Amino acid sequence: MIKARRIQSGRFHKSKIHNNAGMNSRQIKQFCKIDSESNVLLEKAMDKFGLSARAHARILKIGRTIADLEGASDIAAPHVAEAIQYRSLDRRLR
Numbered sequence: 001m002i003k004a005r006r007i008q009s010g011r012f013h014k015s016k017i018h019n020n021a022g023m024n025s026r027q028i029k030q031f032c033k034i035d036s037e038s039n040v041l042l043e044k045a046m047d048k049f050g051l052s053a054r055a056h057a058r059i060l061k062i063g064r065t066i067a068d069l070e071g072a073s074d075i076a077a078p079h080v081a082e083a084i085q086y087r088s089l090d091r092r093l094r
Helices: 001-009 025-031 036-049 053-070 075-094
Strands: none
Touching: 001 053, 025 053, 036 053, 036 075, 053 075
16 A cells, blocks of 8 residues: 555656545546556446446546556556446445
C-alpha cells in the first residue's frame, strides 16, 4: 500500500492532488487509459447496470488504484473487472 501511495505521489507531483481519487477528467484521460478488452468490459457493465458517466470515471480511478497496488504501469481488464465489482457492491449497499 505504501508503494502505491509513492506511485501516486510521483504521478501527481506537479499538481495539487496527491492520489487517484482527486483526479479530474483531464487527469483521468491522461492516467487511466485502458485497452480495448478493458473498454469492452467497462461498456458492458455500463449498459448492464445503467451506470452514469460519473460512475465510469470512478471505476477508472479505482482501476488505476488497483493497478498501482499491483505495481502495474497499465490498467488491465482484471483491474477494471475488480473495480466494477466494487462499484456494484457499493450500489447494493445503498
